[in-house]
Amino acid sequence: MSELLVAGGQVLRPDLTVERADVLVDRDSGEVVAVDDPGALDGDETLDASDGLVVPGLVNAHTHVAMTLLRGYADDKELDAWLQEDIWPVEAELTGDDIEVGAELGLVEMIKSGTTALSDMYFHVDRIADAVERAGVRAVLGHTAVTVGKDDEAARADLQQSLDVAKELDGAADGRITTTFQPHSLTTVGEEYLRQFVPKARDADLSIHFHANETENEVDPIVDEHGVRPLEYADDLGLLTEDTYVAHGVHVDETEIELLAERGTGVAHCPASNMKLASGMAPVQRMRDAGVTVGIGTDGAASNNDLDAFDEVRDAAMIGKLAAADASAVPAEAVVEMVTRGSADLLGFDSGRVEAGANADLAVIDLDAPHLTPAHDLVSHLAYAVRGSDVRHTVCDGEVLMRDREVLTLDEAAVRERAEAHAQDLIDRAESGE
Numbered sequence: 001m002s003e004l005l006v007a008g009g010q011v012l013r014p015d016l017t018v019e020r021a022d023v024l025v026d027r028d029s030g031e032v033v034a035v036d037d038p039g040a041l042d043g044d045e046t047l048d049a050s051d052g053l054v055v056p057g058l059v060n061a062h063t064h065v066a067m068t069l070l071r072g073y074a075d076d077k078e079l080d081a082w083l084q085e086d087i088w089p090v091e092a093e094l095t096g097d098d099i100e101v102g103a104e105l106g107l108v109e110m111i112k113s114g115t116t117a118l119s120d121m122y123f124h125v126d127r128i129a130d131a132v133e134r135a136g137v138r139a140v141l142g143h144t145a146v147t148v149g150k151d152d153e154a155a156r157a158d159l160q161q162s163l164d165v166a167k168e169l170d171g172a173a174d175g176r177i178t179t180t181f182q183p184h185s186l187t188t189v190g191e192e193y194l195r196q197f198v199p200k201a202r203d204a205d206l207s208i209h210f211h212a213n214e215t216e217n218e219v220d221p222i223v224d225e226h227g228v229r230p231l232e233y234a235d236d237l238g239l240l241t242e243d244t245y246v247a248h249g250v251h252v253d254e255t256e257i258e259l260l261a262e263r264g265t266g267v268a269h270c271p272a273s274n275m276k277l278a279s280g281m282a283p284v285q286r287m288r289d290a291g292v293t294v295g296i297g298t299d300g301a302a303s304n305n306d307l308d309a310f311d312e313v314r315d316a317a318m319i320g321k322l323a324a325a326d327a328s329a330v331p332a333e334a335v336v337e338m339v340t341r342g343s344a345d346l347l348g349f350d351s352g353r354v355e356a357g358a359n360a361d362l363a364v365i366d367l368d369a370p371h372l373t374p375a376h377d378l379v380s381h382l383a384y385a386v387r388g389s390d391v392r393h394t395v396c397d398g399e400v401l402m403r404d405r406e407v408l409t410l411d412e413a414a415v416r417e418r419a420e421a422h423a424q425d426l427i428d429r430a431e432s433g434e
């Protein structure tokens, strides 16, 4: 057995207390073996956590990782116009090579900022899976199907591909990759297709992930056409179960919040994207009060514009208070819990807690910094003051992915150079075709 000892620091425990302790990790099983008093444990290799805080690796519950190539390409527009006028025309030019390079860039950024697991929605998913395998993180992947603007044959083929990809890639990268069936949203996939394909996904025991109630423009057409709220419509389609989580959940009323709680359907809250696209403020405190599992996601880098989950934690606390008009709403402990246990629950990984038996997915934060001084309350710091760049080491599945701020699994400089070239070329192709 090969064991890694994360030694000399403080540790954030599952009950959100902080204690001085060492963490022993079994690299073969990829699990935490023990958390014990400083000096009580021995390993074959040591990771220095002195002046540091060991936390569970952050879990990004909703992203489009390859969209890093579109970072800063189109900003300052609302969702519909942004997707239709800017993003979709460029995405139509994306090749598998582009997507793999964009995913590598996003994964380097995530590893550097302490994220060890993500839930992704995109296409050319085999290439994203290759990048995830090399990067060493954990991921829930899927092929996202859209039927609007497609003929019947193409629409069905896209949904079939979402089913096929979910079946094929489940368990890849030694089990670090799992999958979901992914209709893009309730307005971009037609009802007849959802009626046909959701039961197929259920029969195949697949989890489901889709965008829901992100903007008012997405809610109104469903209310007009079906006479019910979008999540009531989703429930009628069999979409809401414990194996489903939706992205956004911004415009949800009391009935819909109750429905999410009753069905055990979780929400991946994406505060930065919701602010940037002016989509609205999700009622996170009300959802949590009702017992809905809420995780945190960055959404893609074109609507954020970074993949630093610490930024997202801070944004979630801030906008949660604004939405509730209550400074005590969505407190520090809530957002820390959401980005660890909450998101991990949605993704179905036993991560998000530093405890014997859990996945050894960890980040070590360097506390030796002016913006983290004084140390009255480290949970407060995690919510409000820590930045992704404070992460010193990142570990996933028992393997060290970054040591002393150097990413070991991917060559950061080469990844950035490739991404720059692919992004330029992509935009040139998209704009010359106009």
Ligand SMILES: N[C@@H](CCSC[C@H]1O[C@@H](n2cnc3c(=O)[nH]cnc32)[C@H](O)[C@@H]1O)C(=O)O
Residues within 6 Å of the ligand: 064, 079, 083, 087, 088, 091, 121, 122, 123, 144, 145, 146, 158, 184, 211, 214, 273, 299, 300, 303
């Ligand atoms: N465009 C592809 C499949 C969609 S992949 C997932 C899509 O979600 C898009 N996306 C990114 N952020 C958001 C968001 O906030 N809401 C809805 N869609 C988004 C993203 O640009 C990407 O096109 C097709 O036509 O078949």
Ligand SMILES: [Zn+2]
Residues within 6 Å of the ligand: 062, 063, 064, 211, 247, 299, 300
């Ligand atoms: Zn999204």
